[in-house]
Structures are given as structure tokens and as C-alpha cells.
Amino acid sequence: xxxxxxxxxxxxxxxxxxxxxxxxxxxxxxxxxxxxxxxxxxxxxxxxxxxxxxxxxxxxxxxxxxxxxxxxxxxxxxxxxxxxxxxxxxxxxxxxxxxxxxxxxxxxxxxxxxxxxxxxxxxxxxxxxxxxxxxxxxxxxxxxxxxxxxxxxxxxxxxxxxxxxxxxxxxxxxxxxxxxxxxxxxxxxxxxxxxxxxxxxxxxxxxxxxxxxxxxxxxxxxxxxxxxxxxxxxxxxxxxxxxxxxxxxxxxxxxxxxxxxxxxxxxxxxxxxxxxxxxxxxxxxxxxxxxxxxxxxxxxxxxxxxxxxxxxxxxxxxxxxxxxxxxxxxxxxxxxxxxxxxxxxxxxxxxxxxxxxxxxxxxxxxxxxxxxxxxxxxxxxxxxxxxxxxxxxxxxxxxxxxxxxxxxxxxxxxxxxxxxxxxxxxxxxxxxxxxxxxxxxxxxxxxxxxxxxxxxxx
Ligand code: UDX
Numbered sequence: 332x333x334x335x336x337x338x339x340x341x342x343x344x345x346x347x348x349x350x351x352x353x354x355x356x357x358x359x360x361x362x363x364x365x366x367x368x369x370x371x372x373x374x375x376x377x378x379x380x381x382x383x384x385x386x387x388x389x390x391x392x393x394x395x396x397x398x399x400x401x402x403x404x405x406x407x408x409x410x411x412x413x414x415x416x417x418x419x420x421x422x423x424x425x426x427x428x429x430x431x432x433x434x435x436x437x438x439x440x441x442x443x444x445x446x447x448x449x450x451x452x453x454x455x456x457x458x459x460x461x462x463x464x465x466x467x468x469x470x471x472x473x474x475x476x477x478x479x480x481x482x483x484x485x486x487x488x489x490x491x492x493x494x495x496x497x498x499x500x501x502x503x504x505x506x507x508x509x510x511x512x513x514x515x516x517x518x519x520x521x522x523x524x525x526x527x528x529x530x531x532x533x534x535x536x537x538x539x540x541x542x543x544x545x546x547x548x549x550x551x552x553x554x555x556x557x558x559x560x561x562x563x564x565x566x567x568x569x570x571x572x573x574x575x576x577x578x579x580x581x582x583x584x585x586x587x588x589x590x591x592x593x594x595x596x597x598x599x600x601x602x603x604x605x606x607x608x609x610x611x612x613x614x615x616x617x618x619x620x621x622x623x624x625x626x627x628x629x630x631x632x633x634x635x636x637x638x639x640x641x642x643x644x645x646x647x648x649x650x651x652x653x654x655x656x657x658x659x660x661x662x663x664x665x666x667x668x669x670x671x672x673x674x675x676x677x678x679x680x681x682x683x684x685x686x687x688x689x690x691x692x693x694x695x696x697x698x699x700x701x702x703x704x705x706x707x708x709x710x711x712x713x714x715x716x717x718x719x720x721x722x723x724x725x726x727x728x729x730x731x732x733x734x735x736x737x738x739x740x741x742x743x744x745x746x747x748x749x750x751x752x753x754x755x756x757x758x759x760x761x762x763x764x765x766x767x768x769x770x771x772x773x774x775x776x777x778x779x780x781x782x783x784x785x786x787x788x789x
Pocket of ligand 1: 485486487581584586587
């Protein structure tokens, strides 16, 4: 078992650290934020991630994981140091690598024995060559260092499971030594390990995220066309997905992708390509489609209503997806300011994300409208003239169609997540708009063909 230090206790770092401890390694997580370290020592995960807290508490009690701000001590004792700090997006779309550089400098000044440094953060291709050189330049002691790339593929809301039961582990190394160390660290995971060069590993991360984003934008593009030609996107994706070359994942049309990865990684790859004088046309199209998709329902609703001024608007879901309190690049962050600008009185419900949203848009008057946060879907819907669904939380998926009819002043629903059967909504008198499904296909609805297979699509 290895002595592992993990730099950074965000999603990537903390989940990696807890999972390493879970399989038996001795882990020390390093963060510069003292408050965060105290929180974790008292058994609290500083962000919302189902299942992570219990696992962290269990491994802390077993003495397999600890937390510290004392990086020098932590790095000095470690056999391997994983870097999982953020690489936020700069205004021009490039990745800001200053957190990585800070950690690299601290490592160079601390280590006193041979050490493998593994970068988990998403970094542009070629960065880890530079990180290795940077550490070597600043090394205080005469020790062997090598930097490996080990990108992370976890999704928020299922991070622990994604890590412990990943489909593959990518390791990018430049020596047998580094490859063997990483292989033995990951041996207890019992997951296929793909061993490639460091630059290929860096590219695999960007290519994977960009491909998934492309899939979503492609299906949204087709959904928009389905509306125009009276086809049904859910039937179309069902038919497509039985071709194993296409697959059945990431084909859900909706209000566009958000989150901390897809928007940032598409921009970063686009930026990287441009630096080499190359234009990634598919990536550009992916970003363009997503940008338009996020305001699609607002634009449609603007044509439907004369005005949003003084209109009660229910918003169901604020986060970029369920299972997280993360709002980054969510559709709500684009639509709420538009609605407020147009004078709407918003009543927003989100089971986990409302608190974070209120930090950006505090309750009360804002621009020409108002915003309030409510405890349940009923309070959002009551008396509302229009409802937008931005996130498919269980609380939202479970609303019976009659409730929209009963509680709303005018039951008009714009669903960005295609939650409801069109017939179920129209039968109870709800005016229902969704994505790529402007006609009800009664034959399939009757035979329940699609719904029989719905679980197949995910
Ligand atoms: C993603 C990748 O899945 C993960 O492998 C990577 O490491 C980080 O980025 P995450 O951002 O947590 O993870 O969420 P994900 O579940 O992939 O969803 C991203 C966005 O795409 C969400 O806004 C989601 O609603 C949207 N989405 C996803 C769709 O609109 N349709 C789909 O079919 C799938």
C-alpha cells in the first residue's frame, strides 16, 4: 500500500483521496484553506456529493485518510502526490494553470525522496511536460521526480461510484517506473488500465468530454429539426440507440449541457487547436448549438406570452443537473437574468441548489422583476402563469400532471428536460412545450413502446 498525498480537496481531489483510502492506501489531503481542512476533519464534505461524506468519515475513523494545510510535511512523506486542483477557464477560453503551478512549486521545495507526481486536473496537452520541467527547475533536494497524467472521468452526483467502478483508468507515463507505480496503486480497483503516453492521456480527457458534449449538441440540433418536421426526438433516439455503434447514452435532448467540465473543456480544446493554427469545426458547432439551446425555451415562451412583466413564473430546478448543488453554466443562470430583465416575478424551487443561487441572486427585487426561493414545488406552482423546468430532480419528475392544472393560474409548462408524456399533460388540460416533441404520437404512446424502452436510454 502506498503513502499518497493529494493536493486540492475539490471534487476531483477529495473523491480521489477518499477512494484511495477506501482501497487501503494511506492518504493525506492537502488544502490551503484552513476552514475547509477543519470541516473535513470534523466529518463534513465542503460540497454536496451523495455518498462521499459517509465514506470519508469511515476512512478517517480507520486512520487511512487525514487532512492538512501543512503541505511540506505531507509532500515530504508521500511516495506519490496526486494533483487535483482546479484549472478554471480564463476569459479567452484558455485554462488557468496558476493553481497547478503553485502546487508544483510547493512540491519542488518540499520533497526529500524520489516521488511520482500525478496530475489528475484537466490540463491542455503538453502541460505536464512543462509541470515536470518546472518542478525539476525548482527542486531543492537531489531526488528523482516524474510527472504522470491520470485524467479523471467522474461525473458529479455519482462521483464515488464513477471512481470505484470506472469503466477505465487512463495513465499517461514516460517511464516504466511511473507506469508500474500507477498500476500498483490502482491494482485494488480491479478496473482496466489503459497505459499511454503522457500527451495522449491529456488528449483522451479533452477528446472524451468534447465527444460527449458533441453528442448532446448533435441530438439537440436534431431535436430542433424534429420540431420543424413533426418527428419525435425520443422515438428518433430510441431507434438510433439500438445501433451499438451509436450507443444509448448521452442522447437525451434538452436545454443544453452545463456544469464544470463540458463548457470549460470545449472552450479549452478550441483554444488549444487555434494556438496551433487549426480550427476544430465540430467543437465550434457543439458550443454554438449549446449556447442557443440554453435560451430556446425562453425565446419560445416570449413569443407565446405578450409580456413577462408582473407575471408569476415558476422555475423548477436551478442546478446544471440533479444530484449536485453546482450551478456552473446551468441553464437557469442564463434564463433567470433574462426573465428578471423582462419584469418576471420568479418563484424558484431547487432541493439543493437554491442556497447557492440565492448568493448570486438574493431574494427580492432584481432588475425589473423579483425572485423568491420556495421550499417545495407546490409553492412555486401556485398562481403561476408559466412554469419552466430546467433540472430533472425527482421532486420535479414526480409532480402529477393534474397538479400543474390545479395549482397554476394558467397551466403553461416549458419543460427543458422532456420529463412528461405529452398526452398525459394535454389530457388534464396543461399546455405543454418540450424539446423536439411537438406532436403526440398516439400510436406509440398507446403501445407504450417508447416508455418500455425509456430505461434503456440514459
Ligand atoms: C461530465 C462527464 O460526464 C465526466 O465524465 C467528466 O469527468 C466531467 O464532465 P458532469 O459535468 O458531472 O460530468 O455531468 P454529466 O452527467 O456528464 O452532465 C453534463 C451536462 O450534460 C448536464 O447539464 C446534463 O444535463 C447534460 N446532458 C447529459 C444532457 O443534456 N443530455 C444527456 O444525454 C446527458
